[in-house]
């Protein structure tokens with residue numbers, strides 16, 4: 001283990017990944033600063049659209065080590081599993097934890113608890129601080145209102161629209177700017193309804209569940225319009241149902257509103273209530289990050305900035321787990337650049353593979369991949385990896401899991417492809433006339 005303290009760690013972005021990184025690395029730097037572009041009020045607000053997140057055992061281990069888990073787990077809801085919708089797989093896979101103690105948590109609550117811990121540790125967060133430029137050669141970043149800030153290590157944890165990634169793409173000598181960026185996946189519209197009456201019975205699971213997710217694919221009345229409604233009922237911090245609608249670019253917002261009414265109209269008390277909730281909602285895009293490398297000189301991208309995508313809840317966990325993986329390499333490797341390279345060559349490669357899988361999942365191009373692995377699993381030749389929910393297993397470690405997945409998918413593909421060949425050989429043999 002290295003004992004030498006380095007001078008300065010600058011973290012861009014105070015999301016969960018940035019704050020976890022600050023708390024994990026605090027012993028190893030004389031000075032750590034977090035730069036956050038939002039105002040303090042905006043950053044800590046408990047309103048806005050949030051879904052519950054489920055922390056995996058690997059994340060929980062890290063959150064315990066940095067002393068925040070108790071606070072985070074105090075606000076929780078029962079987690080009862082994830083249904084992977086039929087549209088992609090033509091069948092439903094249900095993942096539910098077999099372990100006790102798996103709960104959903106609110107992102108904003110987790111942010112607040114991490115923030116309190118960061119402040120307790122005396123790590124400063126500079127709000128309204130935007131990174132304008134990074135001098136990758138001399139390890140200095142230019143920050144609005146602060147001027148030049150030198151660093152030994154800079155972690156870009158500034159989310160899916162990362163400015164650090166943008167600046168890295170411009171400065172990188174080995175990759176073209178176009179190789180970095182975002183790929184459009186789908187549009188979304190999010191809004192919230194008060195959890196009352198029929199709506200509550202249907203989506204908050206009545207008194208049975210503290211949380212529920214319901215996936216509604218194309219409505220029976222509108223079979224050709226491709227969209228999906230995901231609802232989440234949860235009683236914390238307010239009694240409400242969060243609704244997220246994923247829709248293709250062909251379904252515009254006015255049309256989406258009609259489709260929404262056609263589905264939710266039956267559960268609400270009045271059309272006015274639905275209209276008011278809809279008006280207060282907001283629209284966005286699901287995008288997939290492209291980053292052919294996560295580092296340049298002393299700068300590393302972490303979390304959504306490096307590998308963000310439309311997720312099923314795995315993103316926050318991958319972000320936290322990847323900070324842990326980088327830390328393990330960092331304390332073993334005396335040379336910082338060697339640590340960054342090792343991380344990128346190993347964990348980075350695996351995360352890029354995962355992001356590729358997620359992209360295919362979002363574009364509904366994984367039917368063969370999933371069907372063949374299911375088939376092989378039934379023959380006892382592989383493990384079952386429906387959409388890689390293995391991240392929820394105890395003892396999950398990213399690289400060994402991805403290695404096992406890659407091996408299993410190769411085996412499964414080979415098996416699935418060999419069947420038609422064997423059948424062909426059989427037909428040819430059967431048709432051969434005996435001499």
Ligand SMILES: Cc1cc2nc3c(=O)[nH]c(=O)nc-3n(C[C@H](O)[C@H](O)[C@H](O)COP(=O)(O)OP(=O)(O)OC[C@H]3O[C@@H](n4cnc5c(N)ncnc54)[C@H](O)[C@@H]3O)c2cc1C
Pocket residue numbers: 012013014015016017018035036037038049050051052053054107129130131157158159160161162163164302303304305313315316319
């Ligand atoms: C508002 C929001 C709500 C979410 N809600 C949920 C949810 O309910 N459930 C769920 O499972 N997942 C949710 N996610 C996704 C999940 O939280 C992310 O996958 C996870 O937060 C990734 O963590 P991160 O720290 O890498 O990035 P983020 O959480 O995106 O954090 C990045 C931070 O960097 C700041 N930032 C951005 N650009 C700059 C810049 N140039 N300079 C300085 N600071 C910058 C941002 O303001 C933000 O605070 C949400 C994400 C966001 C942004």
